[in-house]
Amino acid sequence: MNFIDTFRTSSTAISANKVRAALTMLGVIIGVFAVVMMVALGQGAQNFITDQFEQLGSNLIFVSPGKSGVGRDPAEALTRNKLDDKHVDLIKTHANENISALSAWVSTGSTVVHKNKSYFASVSGLDYNGNEVMNYEIDKGRFLIRSEVKSKAKVAVIGKLVSEELFGQSSPIGESIKMDNNSYKVIGTFKEKGQNYDNGVIIPYTSAKSTFSIKNLSGIVIKLKEGAPVEVSMNQIKRAVSRDLNKDDFSVLSQQDILGSIQEILGMLTLAIGGIAGISLLVGGIGIMNIMLVSVTERTREIGLRKAVGATPFNIASQFLIESVLISFGGGSIGIILAFIANFAAQSFIRTEIPIWAIALAFGFSVGVGILFGTYPAIKAAKKDPIEALRYE
Amino acid sequence: MSKDIPILAVKDVKKHYVVGSETIKALNGVNLEIKRGDFTAIIGKSGSGKSTLMHIIGLLDTPTKGQVLLKGKDISKYTETELALARNKEIGFVFQSFNLLQRTSTLDNVELPLKYAKVKKKDRIKTATEMLQLVGLGDRLHNKSNELSGGQKQRVAIARALVNDPSIILADEPTGNLDTKTGDEIIKLFKKLNKMGKTIVIVTHDEDLAKIAKKRITISDGLVVK
Ligand SMILES: Nc1ncnc2c1ncn2[C@@H]1O[C@H](COP(=O)(O)OP(=O)(O)O)[C@@H](O)[C@H]1O
Ligand SMILES: [Mg+2]
Numbered sequence: 026m027n028f029i030d031t032f033r034t035s036s037t038a039i040s041a042n043k044v045r046a047a048l049t050m051l052g053v054i055i056g057v058f059a060v061v062m063m064v065a066l067g068q069g070a071q072n073f074i075t076d077q078f079e080q081l082g083s084n085l086i087f088v089s090p091g092k093s094g095v096g097r098d099p100a101e102a103l104t105r106n107k108l109d110d111k112h113v114d115l116i117k118t119h120a121n122e123n124i125s126a127l128s129a130w131v132s133t134g135s136t137v138v139h140k141n142k143s144y145f146a147s148v149s150g151l152d153y154n155g156n157e158v159m160n161y162e163i164d165k166g167r168f169l170i171r172s173e174v175k176s177k178a179k180v181a182v183i184g185k186l187v188s189e190e191l192f193g194q195s196s197p198i199g200e201s202i203k204m205d206n207n208s209y210k211v212i213g214t215f216k217e218k219g220q221n222y223d224n225g226v227i228i229p230y231t232s233a234k235s236t237f238s239i240k241n242l243s244g245i246v247i248k249l250k251e252g253a254p255v256e257v258s259m260n261q262i263k264r265a266v267s268r269d270l271n272k273d274d275f276s277v278l279s280q281q282d283i284l285g286s287i288q289e290i291l292g293m294l295t296l297a298i299g300g301i302a303g304i305s306l307l308v309g310g311i312g313i314m315n316i317m318l319v320s321v322t323e324r325t326r327e328i329g330l331r332k333a334v335g336a337t338p339f340n341i342a343s344q345f346l347i348e349s350v351l352i353s354f355g356g357g358s359i360g361i362i363l364a365f366i367a368n369f370a371a372q373s374f375i376r377t378e379i380p381i382w383a384i385a386l387a388f389g390f391s392v393g394v395g396i397l398f399g400t401y402p403a404i405k406a407a408k409k410d411p412i413e414a415l416r417y418e
Numbered sequence: 419m420s421k422d423i424p425i426l427a428v429k430d431v432k433k434h435y436v437v438g439s440e441t442i443k444a445l446n447g448v449n450l451e452i453k454r455g456d457f458t459a460i461i462g463k464s465g466s467g468k469s470t471l472m473h474i475i476g477l478l479d480t481p482t483k484g485q486v487l488l489k490g491k492d493i494s495k496y497t498e499t500e501l502a503l504a505r506n507k508e509i510g511f512v513f514q515s516f517n518l519l520q521r522t523s524t525l526d527n528v529e530l531p532l533k534y535a536k537v538k539k540k541d542r543i544k545t546a547t548e549m550l551q552l553v554g555l556g557d558r559l560h561n562k563s564n565e566l567s568g569g570q571k572q573r574v575a576i577a578r579a580l581v582n583d584p585s586i587i588l589a590d591e592p593t594g595n596l597d598t599k600t601g602d603e604i605i606k607l608f609k610k611l612n613k614m615g616k617t618i619v620i621v622t623h624d625e626d627l628a629k630i631a632k633k634r635i636t637i638s639d640g641l642v643v644k
Contacts, residue, residue, distance in 0.1 A: 026533045026534050026536065027536060030533045037522075041520075041521055326517060327519060327520075329517075330517040330519070331530070331534075332478070332502060332505075333476070333478060333505060333509075333511045333517075334505070334506065334511065334530055334531040334534060334578065335502055335503065335505050335506020335507070335531055335534035335535065335582075336502060336534050337498070337499040337502040337503065337534075338498050338499060338502070339499065340502075340534060411478045411479075412473050412478055412479050415478075415513065415517065
């Protein structure tokens with residue numbers, strides 16, 4: 026029997042029992058759907074973060090305290106933080122060549138209070154040109170100025186969300202907000218730009234240090250000139266800071282480095298969750314095996330007759346194996362279609378994205394499951410004794 | 419092939435079944451030859467070993483002891499696949515309970531052995547249609563098997579047995595599930611096929627039916643007695 030005839034035989038057998046086939050497919054449908062959706066969520070998150078970084082602008086360099094890399098102790102970076110203003114100056118004097126702007130950065134979080142309203146915002150202390158470095162765009166009012174940073178002025182520029190939460194529709198410019206019992210005057214607001222920007226409050230880094238009793242810098246953010254060589258500039262910065270600090274006390278990272286490691290972690294997470302979802306695919310496969318075994322027993326007579334008229338064990342095995350693969354492939358296809366529908370529906374409230382490789386993987390897996398769990402029933406069918414099969418009443 | 423070599427020869431064949439501590443001797447040393455053009459009836463009471471013998475002749479089963487020679491060749495060393503190919507080419511089966519594929523058209527049922535012989539679709543339809551016309555079902559090509567009467571079903575089964583032009587047609591109690599009149603028609607059909615040159619072996623416990631055969635072999639308790 027050639028392949029096409031075997032294929033027809035198998036598909037005829039499936040359509041003869043549509044309800045059963047549909048129920049058998051269900052496990053694979055759910056499995057493939059879960060896998061594809063998990064991957065879509067992970068991919069969506071990865072793309073979201075990439076976009077956030079891109080809004081920062083490219084060619085950013087970060088100097089952060091402590092050793093970098095996977096496996097470092099984040100607490101160590103905080104407790105042994107030696108990064109300070111003088112390192113900003115060192116970079117300015119010894120690595121200025123490729124730098125277009127740089128800013129010290131002090132990062133913390135605080136409840137921000139105005140009258141009876143409060144909001145927990147991420148608070149960043151920056152230098153007067155921090156807006157240029159971080160690509161902040163002013164909506165109303167203005168950004169920090171040099172003298173305010175020098176004099177530890179209690180002034181703040183606030184994000185869209187903070188503004189809306191504390192002031193509603195009225196203008197916050199000139200109003201005062203309280204953080205850690207210090208009163209700050211709002212001098213400007215930022216344009217809407219995304220979650221990470223909109224819930225932020227920017228104050229002079231000098232003021233941040235005193236208000237929140239922070240001794241050192243959370244980092245130094247450096248924007249390179251357009252087209253400046255990243256590697257060379259990083260080395261210059263490294264050498265400048267090395268004049269004062271040990272190699273292990275700080276690290277210089279490009280935006281790509283940070284993005285890369287975040288993506289790596291997210292990628293691993295996506296795979297892990299996808300793998301867990303894959304277990305439901307295995308359960309679906311066991312369902313197929315179960316039904317195929319029942320089917321082989323039910324069709325004992327048919328198998329006997331086929332053998333009597335000349336079916337070889339290979340013919341019989343192929344027929345049943347193709348049947349399982351068709352069921353699992355069908356289930357996989359439906360699962361993918363459902364995932365596309367869910368993906369489309371989810372767009373309005375969460376970012377998800379189905380990558381091409383996930384579809385290929387899902388199809389591959391569903392065929393694989395069909396083969397894996399269809400082989401045993403197929404061999405069982407092929408081994409059936411034709412006499413027993415024909416006597417079977 | 420020499421004319422003297424029988425299509426099938428069974429030599430001192432024994433088939434024993436061990437059930438628990440007992441050994442059932444279904445066949446106990448049977449000798450038999452089937453030659454081209456033969457019309458043989460194997461007669462015997464129920465349980466005498468007729469079906470067991472037929473399965474061995476039909477290459478569906480192998481003997482516990484003794485030889486089965488297909489066109490002079492010992493089949494004891496054949497693999498499952500070789501046996502399947504030999505059945506496809508040399509044997510056409512007709513069963514008491516028809517054994518048609520459910521919900522499948524008459525034509526598809528008859529085509530089945532040709533599919534396993536890898537015959538092209540066009541040729542399959544042509545040959546299967548001819549066979550159905552031969553058994554008088556030329557007007558029932560597309561009926562599903564469950565839409566046919568018992569006699570019609572058995573005619574489909576006979577067409578299926580003929581379609582590969584096998585060396586032997588084996589029929590195990592082909593009239594067992596049919597009323598007398600329909601049974602007689604089926605027997606007449608076998609007679610006609612034999613006249614056309616087909617080699618036929620019919621297994622039956624009905625001595626009247628056996629009378630139309632040219633050769634009669636009676637078995638009792640696994641032995642040929644007549
Ligand atoms: N698979 C088997 N296991 C045990 N005994 C069997 C088996 N097949 C047949 N027999 C026994 O062998 C004997 C002959 O059976 P069978 O050839 O079917 O007889 P018949 O077709 O003449 O009625 C019977 O006693 C039957 O019970
Ligand atoms: Mg019998």
